[in-house]
Amino acid sequence: MKLVVRRRFYKHTYLKIVLTVAAIGLTLLISMVILYLASNIPPEDFIYAVYMGLIDPSTLRYLIPLTLCGLGLTLPYKAGIWNIGSEGQLLSGAIIATYIALYIYPTDINPIIGIPLLLIASFMAGAATALVAGFLKARYNLNEILSTLMLNYIIIGLGNYLVYGPWRGATQYGYPRTDIIPSQLWITNIEILGIRINMTLIIIILASALALNYIIKHTRFGYDITVYGLNRDAAIYSGISPEKVIILTMLISGGLAGLAGAGEVLAIHRQLIRVQDVSAGYGYMAILVAWLSRMDPMATILSGYLVAALISTGYTLQILAGLTIGAVNLFIGGLLVLATALDFLLEYEVEIRW
Amino acid sequence: MFRNREVIGLVGSTPTQLFINGLSKRFGPIHALKNVSIEFRGGEIHIILGENGAGKTTLAKILSGIYRLDEGEITINGTPVKIRNTKDALRNGIAIVSQYPKLIEEMTVAENLLIALDYYGPLTTPRSVIERAVELADKYGLHIDMDKYIYSLSFSERQRVEILKALLLNPSVLILDEPTTLLTPNEKRGLYRFIEMLKQEGKIVIVITHKIDEALEIGDRITILRDGKVIVSLPKEKLTKDMIIKYMFSDGAEENKYNQIFIRRDASNRNAVLVVEGVDVIDDYGYIILKNVNLKVFEGEIVGVAGIAGTGLKELGESIYGLRKIARGQIVINGRSVSYMKREEIANNVGFIPDNIVKTLVLELEVEKNFRLKKSLWSITLDAMERYINKFRIKAESPNQNTGTLSGGNLQKLVVSREVALKPKLLIATNPTKALDHISINVIHGIFREYASNGGAVLILSEDIDEVLRISDRIYVISNNTIKPVDSNKDARKLMMELLT
Structure with missing residues (x-):
């Protein structure tokens, strides 16, 4: 028997869909078996939890930060620039939103202007954080994986210093969190068909997805990104500026993560809390979201929903069967491993010869 | 052991x-x-x-x-x-x-x-x-x-x-x-x-x-x-x-490969499009591979440089195109020094056919997308593109065909046609007809000729002596780590061979 492996130059869309669905299906199947063997959870309970995850309104709550960060990652990933600093960029947005809301916001400004201003500031904060890594890569060719990862720890440290130190709220009984931000700056949920939905951020997600989709598929800049990601030599030979691609994709990426951070503060927590509780790893899970969508912004909404549903399922299982956070990690980890493994079949065609 | x-x-x-x-x-x-x-x-x-x-x-x-x-x-x-x-x-x-x-x-x-x-x-x-x-x-x-x-x-x-x-x-x-x-x-x-x-x-x-x-x-x-x-x-x-x-x-057996012979022209009274003065070319390892290169290409002429692979031919082309730093000297295109030009400016004003054409193609994208790689060709119409594809006899079913499915010779022709479509002042071609059949070679040489007659300047860098002999108005040879002009009227082939080896 001989395995012949050939590189694919053309990747059919249906293959991408089949492989993604297969990865998700296999993850669920394997998780089901593991949970049955390890914790004696009956398969029907498991299936019920998955079903609940898919329809639970709380799925929408996770979908928002995951999809925003995931959307941001589509651009740099398409260019082959591995920004894994969404977590830190999200937190920068959260920190700046809190700072402005608590310390600079003049109370007589109309929230119709105030909230957009806050969102813009958070976008800029996230973008600025990503820019540090982008600049270092563009100017000194420093590996962006390392710099974005290390920046995450710097921002986490900074955030925790603030909530434990100078920003600790006077009304919080000594807990490590800031005061509640003025209520006119809260992003409120709207009830539609009995489900409470954060319309502001959902609209931002839809608009960004459409905009990114347009940029990637119909603009010269999107084309530059695609070429740079597929063949750097071709990009350089034809006069595409690598610096421009690196800086701009990182800026947009960081900005969208920053928006997610503002969303967490303004819509969910209404204050800055310990940073590991602001972003429960959304920035990292967003890597999976972007990857599952194959860097297609419209598909990112779907993959964001799927990953959010898996998180909900994990939490349902925690309540249902008394499992720990490990259940969520099992899904996310399993999906990451399988999605990357099956990606091999997308890049290469494998033929078995007897 | x-x-x-x-x-x-x-x-x-x-x-x-x-x-x-x-x-x-x-x-x-x-x-x-x-x-x-x-x-x-x-x-x-x-x-x-x-x-x-x-x-x-x-x-x-x-x-x-x-x-x-x-x-x-x-x-x-x-x-x-x-x-x-x-x-x-x-x-x-x-x-x-x-x-x-x-x-x-x-x-x-x-x-x-x-x-x-x-x-x-x-x-x-x-x-x-x-x-x-x-x-x-x-x-x-x-x-x-x-x-x-x-x-x-x-x-x-x-x-x-x-x-x-x-x-x-x-x-x-x-x-x-x-x-x-x-x-x-x-x-x-x-x-x-x-x-x-x-x-x-x-x-x-x-x-x-x-x-x-x-x-x-x-x-x-x-x-x-x-x-x-x-x-x-x-x-x-x-x-x-x-x-x-x-x-x-x-x-001699290979000489028949080229059945058209062009008449050499003298273009030295025209404007110089490319001036290379006292340039030291560096290779990938940082060593000087060509010393003190002096070379001019005038409007309306084809200049050929012959050299054996690994002696700096490729590196010379890359240096002129601004992809490679030079150790000494200066390169001027249209009166502007290459070292002060942005890469995008060079790319859009100079046609460049590298030795390894895959470096200027994205095999995963469609033919049409590859044609638009340089910014000044971004909005070329499909009709114009098809005209080039037909003129160069590129065997592609449609501009939407995936580039990775084209054969090596067709990829070569695709790059040449694209760089010609750019209508640059200067066209640099490294081994432009490598891996091509006789008909395609004639087509491409004919196009270079036509291009030069319309006032373009063409620099051919080739490992194929016969190719250089055939289409160049003036000839240089890479010899002993520098380039030397060869009088194309005398027994140029023999002279080149001696200098090359």
Whole structure:
């Protein structure tokens, strides 16, 4: 028997869909078996939890930060620039939103202007954080994986210093969190068909997805990104500026993560809390979201929903069967491993010869 | 395997014999070597001579275990041996000094040499290996400071380290791949002395080169390869320079490849589009590969530069296109210095066909998308694009076809058509018709001609002498690390051949 492996130059869309669905299906199947063997959870309970995850309104709550960060990652990933600093960029947005809301916001400004201003500031904060890594890569060719990862720890440290130190709220009984931000700056949920939905951020997600989709598929800049990601030599030979691609994709990426951070503060927590509780790893899970969508912004909404549903399922299982956070990690980890493994079949065609 | 280093070496003992018999090697559809049989004898300097692509380096890589042979047999002292990897080769006493030293820049000479430790037993101390290296260096006149870092060394010093690395393994067969390409005359003499010493010890020395003079100067026996086949394998005394030239380059048979001959024109009273003044060109390793290059291309003319691969042809093109820093001098296109131009500006004003066209294509994207790669072609209409595709006879079903499915020749034509469609002031083409059939060559040459008649300036950098002879108004040849003009009216072909080799 001989395995012949050939590189694919053309990747059919249906293959991408089949492989993604297969990865998700296999993850669920394997998780089901593991949970049955390890914790004696009956398969029907498991299936019920998955079903609940898919329809639970709380799925929408996770979908928002995951999809925003995931959307941001589509651009740099398409260019082959591995920004894994969404977590830190999200937190920068959260920190700046809190700072402005608590310390600079003049109370007589109309929230119709105030909230957009806050969102813009958070976008800029996230973008600025990503820019540090982008600049270092563009100017000194420093590996962006390392710099974005290390920046995450710097921002986490900074955030925790603030909530434990100078920003600790006077009304919080000594807990490590800031005061509640003025209520006119809260992003409120709207009830539609009995489900409470954060319309502001959902609209931002839809608009960004459409905009990114347009940029990637119909603009010269999107084309530059695609070429740079597929063949750097071709990009350089034809006069595409690598610096421009690196800086701009990182800026947009960081900005969208920053928006997610503002969303967490303004819509969910209404204050800055310990940073590991602001972003429960959304920035990292967003890597999976972007990857599952194959860097297609419209598909990112779907993959964001799927990953959010898996998180909900994990939490349902925690309540249902008394499992720990490990259940969520099992899904996310399993999906990451399988999605990357099956990606091999997308890049290469494998033929078995007897 | 080398538990006892005395076992491997045959220092000063009986001469070794190395036979290769019926050796063949294919890379996909390309026959790199076809049924090659050569006999190497101890105490003899055996030159493998041939043009680029003749299969010299493939042969060396098979003997040293870097490539595996497809067919054939290798026999050492009468015993057939299997060489499946570099370890097998070293076990059989075959070591190679490659053209570009493969050393670790951030380590000292001594640390680099300790790689040999693997092949001595576990009881050998690093110190004893270094002592042996110093001993060898003294013996062969390869003096080098063991504590210097590799990055601080010159090319010839690096080569000495590479040679010492090979000698530490006590080989009975030493292969040197193009060893003198980057050496000064003085350094060359040193290397020749060293090769002579190895010969006196009865070792087999195989020197791979494309330089005829060098072959005649140091060789005892010369094997000429062409298109992967052995043409002759004779003692030096039986060969003359003229014979070698005839054997190395397919004599005349190929001239028919080009059935149109163009009339040369004089364009020197027009404006110069490209001016290259006193430029030193640097190769990938940071060495100066071409010194003091002076070259002008005027409006409405085709200038051809002929050169053998690996002598700076590709690097010259890349330097003019601004992809490569130059060590000295200046390059001016349309009155503007390239070093002050943005890459995008150069890309959109200069057509460039690189040696490796895949570097300017994105095989995963459609033909149409590849055509739009340069910004000034971004909004070219599909009709205009199809006109180019038809004019160049590119076999593509539609502009939406995936580029990766086109054949090599069609990819080549796609790049040429795109760069011509750009309507640049200057068109630089490196081996523009490599891998093309006769009809396509004629089409492309015709288009270059048409382009020049419309006032464009074309610079052809080609390894194909006949191509340069045929379409150039003026000719240069890369010779001795610089470029020299050749009077195209005299017996240019013979002149070029002599300068090239």
